[in-house]
Amino acid sequence: xxxxxxxxxxxxxxxxxxxxxxxxxxxxxxxxxxxxxxxxxxxxxxxxxxxxxxxxxxxxxxxxxxxxxxxxxxxxxxxxxxxxxxxxxxxxxxxxxxxxxxxxxxxxxxxxxxxxxxxxxxxxxxxxxxxxxxxxxxxxxxxxxxxxxxxxxxxxxxxxxxxxxxxxxxxxxxxxxxxxxxxxxxxxxxxxxxxxxxxxxxxxxxxxxxxxxxxxxxxxxxxxxxxxxxxxxxxxxxxxxxxxxxxxxxxxx
Amino acid sequence: xxxxxxxxxxxxxxxxxxxxxxxxxxxxxxxxxxxxxxxxxxxxxxxxxxxxxxxxxxxxxxxxxxxxxxxxxxxxxxxxxxxxxxxxxxxxxxxxxxxxxxxxxxxxxxxxxxxxxxxxxxxxxxxxxxxxxxxxxxxxxxxxxxxxxxxxxxxxxxxxxxxxxxxxxxxxxxxxxxxxxxxxxxxxxxxxxxxxxxxxxxxxxxxxxxxxxxxxxxxxxxxxxxxxxxxxxxxxxxxxxxxxxxxxxxxxxxxxxxxxxxxxxxxxxxxxxxxxxxxxxxxxxxxxxxxx
Numbered sequence: 001x002x003x004x005x006x007x008x009x010x011x012x013x014x015x016x017x018x019x020x021x022x023x024x025x026x027x028x029x030x031x032x033x034x035x036x037x038x039x040x041x042x043x044x045x046x047x048x049x050x051x052x053x054x055x056x057x058x059x060x061x062x063x064x065x066x067x068x069x070x071x072x073x074x075x076x077x078x079x080x081x082x083x084x085x086x087x088x089x090x091x092x093x094x095x096x097x098x099x100x101x102x103x104x105x106x107x108x109x110x111x112x113x114x115x116x117x118x119x120x121x122x123x124x125x126x127x128x129x130x131x132x133x134x135x136x137x138x139x140x141x142x143x144x145x146x147x148x149x150x151x152x153x154x155x156x157x158x159x160x161x162x163x164x165x166x167x168x169x170x171x172x173x174x175x176x177x178x179x180x181x182x183x184x185x186x187x188x189x190x191x192x193x194x195x196x197x198x199x200x201x202x203x204x205x206x207x208x209x210x211x212x213x214x215x216x217x218x219x220x221x222x223x224x225x226x227x228x229x230x231x232x233x234x235x236x237x238x239x240x241x242x243x244x245x246x247x248x249x250x251x252x253x
Numbered sequence: 254x255x256x257x258x259x260x261x262x263x264x265x266x267x268x269x270x271x272x273x274x275x276x277x278x279x280x281x282x283x284x285x286x287x288x289x290x291x292x293x294x295x296x297x298x299x300x301x302x303x304x305x306x307x308x309x310x311x312x313x314x315x316x317x318x319x320x321x322x323x324x325x326x327x328x329x330x331x332x333x334x335x336x337x338x339x340x341x342x343x344x345x346x347x348x349x350x351x352x353x354x355x356x357x358x359x360x361x362x363x364x365x366x367x368x369x370x371x372x373x374x375x376x377x378x379x380x381x382x383x384x385x386x387x388x389x390x391x392x393x394x395x396x397x398x399x400x401x402x403x404x405x406x407x408x409x410x411x412x413x414x415x416x417x418x419x420x421x422x423x424x425x426x427x428x429x430x431x432x433x434x435x436x437x438x439x440x441x442x443x444x445x446x447x448x449x450x451x452x453x454x455x456x457x458x459x460x461x462x463x464x465x466x467x468x469x470x471x472x473x474x475x476x477x478x479x480x481x482x483x484x485x486x487x488x489x490x491x492x493x494x495x496x497x498x499x500x501x502x503x504x505x506x507x508x509x510x511x512x513x514x515x516x517x518x519x520x521x522x523x524x525x526x527x528x529x530x531x532x533x534x535x536x537x538x539x540x541x542x543x544x545x
């Protein structure tokens with residue numbers, strides 16, 4: 001009985017941050033010592049319907065950046081990781097991939113910043129996409145490397161032996177086998193890009209306002225209700241990805 | 254056949270070259286720039302070669318205080334997370350495999366550090382939710398009676414948030430390892446040989462799980478050390494975690510702090526590379542995959 005109560009309490013505590021942020025996003029005034037906001041309304045959420053609303057545009061800008069970065073990394077890391085995985089210098093390549101993967105993205109942004117300034121990429125959509133691509137690409141390679149193994153190589157060689165060309169081998173053999181790895185890489189890179197703040201803020205110089213940048217801006221403006229709303233918007237897409245992952249992909253495996 | 258082999262070789266070189274261009278070149282050229290800038294050879298503050306900045310960074314306190322503080326926050330956060338995660342993963346093993354808990358446990362992974370830091374801020378601040386509840390219940394008489402839980406010297410707010418962020422990941426990891434490492438069989442064997450529950454926990458379950466998860470644990474210590482959003486919102490000016498300290502030097506209005514910022518970032522990168530090298534040397538299976 002005690003164990004069950006603890007489990008329910010634990011599950012409630014997991015859902016609590018989201019419930020609390022949702023409540024704050026509905027607030028208009030929350031002065032001390034009230035436990036709940038004094039005014040609750042859907043006004044903040046209703047503003048999102050207007051296409052000229054700051055957060056509305058920010059949401060789609062963040063979505064666009066994350067989708068472009070995850071598509072680029074998912075496709076390019078797929079082909080590059082294959083060469084790395086079968087290389088005789090595999091461990092050296094992987095060691096090199098771990099360096100940017102382990103470093104704080106904001107420290108990497110400091111190191112990259114000069115080159116982005118001289119190429120006029122700071123404060124641009126393209127600049128932020130390239131910067132995020134540079135930190136996410138090694139991660140993509142590290143995800144795929146586990147997929148390329150002896151068995152996959154033998155199947156690929158068998159396809160060539162039976163007369164398949166490169167395109168056929170890719171479409172009929174490698175793509176079906178790698179579907180889970182591709183989806184995993186896409187989701188993970190999307191999340192890295194979606195969650196990124198420090199690097200985006202430094203390379204975007206405040207001009208590229210993603211949702212994470214907006215949360216900090218709203219906090220600095222002491223607008224906690226809009227910060228809570230932006231936080232909710234940040235959490236919803238990952239939850240949808242999680243649902244899709246668990247409901248459709250995980251079950252199919 | 255020969256043509257295909259040549260094409261394959263060219264593609265192989267091309268993709269490896271691409272890897273080096275994307276992964277190694279930006280970091281290496283950035284480090285070279287940072288090094289030359291910190292030596293006063295290039296950049297807007299170029300006034301000729303000097304070691305002053307490196308002497309300050311290497312022999313004065315600020316960098317090492319930030320590095321040590323980051324290490325302290327990371328080690329404590331990971332230690333607390335591991336204790337909580339091990340307790341939950343081993344106590345609720347069956348519930349974590351199927352049922353509501355097996356789905357709900359993934360929910361915190363959807364929270365970015367920015368959002369979790371904001372949540373902690375609204376929860377733990379003097380005007381936060383806990384303080385308000387404390388006031389309503391009569392535990393505090395005014396706002397200032399509430400203890401300082403964020404922007405404090407011990408980094409309690411940062412540690413609390415880091416624990417919230419990484420504990421669910423460790424719970425999922427240990428729960429999966431429990432299945433893949435067939436811990437249940439070892440437990441049965443130990444029971445058959447007469448081991449007590451305490452002995453099974455201390456000599457079988459925990460050592461196996463920690464050993465198998467050791468590399469992930471090391472990597473998480475490095476990740477937490479480099480965290481930026483959480484200490485930016487919940488940390489204070491002194492001591493600062495390393496990422497915040499570097500950024501402040503780079504973005505400060507005083508341009509003369511920039512070389513120090515570059516030197517600090519370079520030193521941090523070198524230290525992380527050194528740690529990675531040690532992990533690699535000590536764990537030869539770091540890059541091994543299941544079938545390689």
